[in-house]
Amino acid sequence: MPEVSAIVVGAGIVGLSVAYGALRNGVSVMIVDRNPEGDKASFGNAGGIAVTEVVPASVPGLWKKVPFWMLDPLGPLALRMAHTPRLLPWLWNFARVGTASEVRRISTALADINGRVYDDLLPLFNEVGLAGDLLQKGALTVYESENGLRNDMHDWDAKRDLGVEVQELTAAEIREMEPALSPIVKNGVFTPQWSHIKDPKRVVDVLRHWLVANGAEIVRGEVDRVVPTSDGAKVVLDGGREMTARKIVIAAGAWSGRLAKQMGDRVLVESERGYTTTIASPGVALEREVIFADRKFVATPLSIGLRIGGAAEFGGLEVAPNYARSKALVKLAKHYFPDIREEGGVEWSGHRPTTPDSLPVIGRSGPSSNIIYAFGHGHLGLTQGPTTGKIVSDLLLGRKPLIDIAPFSVARFSLKKASFYDSPDLFLR
Numbered sequence: 001m002p003e004v005s006a007i008v009v010g011a012g013i014v015g016l017s018v019a020y021g022a023l024r025n026g027v028s029v030m031i032v033d034r035n036p037e038g039d040k041a042s043f044g045n046a047g048g049i050a051v052t053e054v055v056p057a058s059v060p061g062l063w064k065k066v067p068f069w070m071l072d073p074l075g076p077l078a079l080r081m082a083h084t085p086r087l088l089p090w091l092w093n094f095a096r097v098g099t100a101s102e103v104r105r106i107s108t109a110l111a112d113i114n115g116r117v118y119d120d121l122l123p124l125f126n127e128v129g130l131a132g133d134l135l136q137k138g139a140l141t142v143y144e145s146e147n148g149l150r151n152d153m154h155d156w157d158a159k160r161d162l163g164v165e166v167q168e169l170t171a172a173e174i175r176e177m178e179p180a181l182s183p184i185v186k187n188g189v190f191t192p193q194w195s196h197i198k199d200p201k202r203v204v205d206v207l208r209h210w211l212v213a214n215g216a217e218i219v220r221g222e223v224d225r226v227v228p229t230s231d232g233a234k235v236v237l238d239g240g241r242e243m244t245a246r247k248i249v250i251a252a253g254a255w256s257g258r259l260a261k262q263m264g265d266r267v268l269v270e271s272e273r274g275y276t277t278t279i280a281s282p283g284v285a286l287e288r289e290v291i292f293a294d295r296k297f298v299a300t301p302l303s304i305g306l307r308i309g310g311a312a313e314f315g316g317l318e319v320a321p322n323y324a325r326s327k328a329l330v331k332l333a334k335h336y337f338p339d340i341r342e343e344g345g346v347e348w349s350g351h352r353p354t355t356p357d358s359l360p361v362i363g364r365s366g367p368s369s370n371i372i373y374a375f376g377h378g379h380l381g382l383t384q385g386p387t388t389g390k391i392v393s394d395l396l397l398g399r400k401p402l403i404d405i406a407p408f409s410v411a412r413f414s415l416k417k418a419s420f421y422d423s424p425d426l427f428l429r
């Protein structure tokens with residue numbers, strides 16, 4: 001066995017970024033994935049480097065909006081009924097963190113990790129041949145009414161307080177930046193620190209090829225379990241093949257929960273399925289990513305076409321996708337781009353690995369320090385992937401990470417930490 005060796009489970013953006021960080025630090029790396037070059041969340045996402053997203057999903061007062069969103073069967077939020085009983089602990093924790101003090105704590109941790117994103121992403125993109133794929137053009141969040149913007153002002157102020165640049169714009173200023181938008185847009189916010197990439201699939205493909213060219217081994221296989229050994233750990237594949245290493249990193253996206261549970265760690269990570277449609281020749285041109293705040297979807301001008309994406313569907317990992325959601329998102333887009341041509345749109349869906357507190361799980365497993373977790377990045381896996389890779393490479397080498405990773409610890413899901421009696425005011429909010 002080489003001096004330090006690592007097996008990374010998962011070849012999504014997070015696993016590949018971890019492998020990059022390890023390799024750059026002299027760690028020999030093997031990546032195991034059931035389908036290394038195949039479809040995954042990292043392949044069809046909206047392409048946003050969303051560093052300004054520092055407010056978690058669960059905030060005070062959210063419960064007032066949820067029933068309204070769920071009234072529409074193809075609306076922004078859906079729960080598949082058969083999955084709801086299994087989702088209850090996740091939902092309980094989601095509600096529990098929606099207090100002003102928890103939102104402050106979580107936002108600070110998100111601002112910390114997002115604040116490092118360009119420090120880690122730019123060198124990675126430059127080295128592997130993706131320098132021209134990052135478009136630093138900011139993003140526009142648009143609203144159909146003054147009320148819409150005012151209702152979100154608390155979040156915008158919180159972001160400002162955490163160092164996010166926020167510029168309010170009038171309808172005329174927005175149309176000057178994005179003439180394709182219909183006059184239904186009344187105001188909005190420009191966030192110049194946001195970027196987008198040309199094509200998420202290209203990013204994982206180029207990174208994977210670079211890793212192989214630079215010595216990483218990729219093994220195709222379904223990991224059945226991860227087992228600590230006396231001087232490291234081993235992965236056991238379906239069929240019994242075993243591979244050992246000094247360290248094993250679990251970066252298996254929305255599938256990570258099962259492997260962590262086998263290790264004896266309690267983790268609340270759920271599939272939050274999202275949908276996109278990519279239209280190669282939409283007949284409308286955008287300069288930058290646009291976020292439609294009232295209707296909860298986004299449009300990103302990728303090199304392969306206009307990608308319209310959104311939806312948050314909690315139905316577990318096994319249920320078939322409902323592409324009526326992709327169609328519903330295109331219908332919404334027509335509202336803002338009346339001239340859009342939808343022919344030839346390619347529909348896709350993927351499992352966001354989402355935790356109730358919107359924070360990723362990065363750090364050592366409770367029972368074994370040789371097993372390291374890197375999953376649960378929810379809406380921000382593309383954004384936070386390279387920084388996660390940097391943090392994990394520090395952990396592999398026994399160095400102190402550059403940011404405080406305590407908020408990302410798997411220990412936060414421990415049953416001892418969360419009980420009704422810790423937050424009896426939950427139902428009074």
Ligand SMILES: Cc1cc2nc3c(=O)[nH]c(=O)nc-3n(C[C@H](O)[C@H](O)[C@H](O)COP(=O)(O)OP(=O)(O)OC[C@H]3O[C@@H](n4cnc5c(N)ncnc54)[C@H](O)[C@@H]3O)c2cc1C
Nearest residue numbers: 010012013014034042045046048223253274380381382383
């Ligand atoms: C519609 C949509 C839009 C999004 N937009 C953005 C965005 O604009 N910006 C952003 O930052 N993020 C965005 N995201 C989120 C982002 O895509 C995810 O957070 C990220 O891709 C997760 O990466 P990952 O590597 O953790 O997981 P994945 O990409 O899902 O990769 C996990 C890998 O693990 C493998 N695997 C799992 N279990 C096993 C096993 N037992 N054995 C072997 N292999 C296994 C899988 O095959 C897979 O290849 C979006 C997501 C969606 C769905």
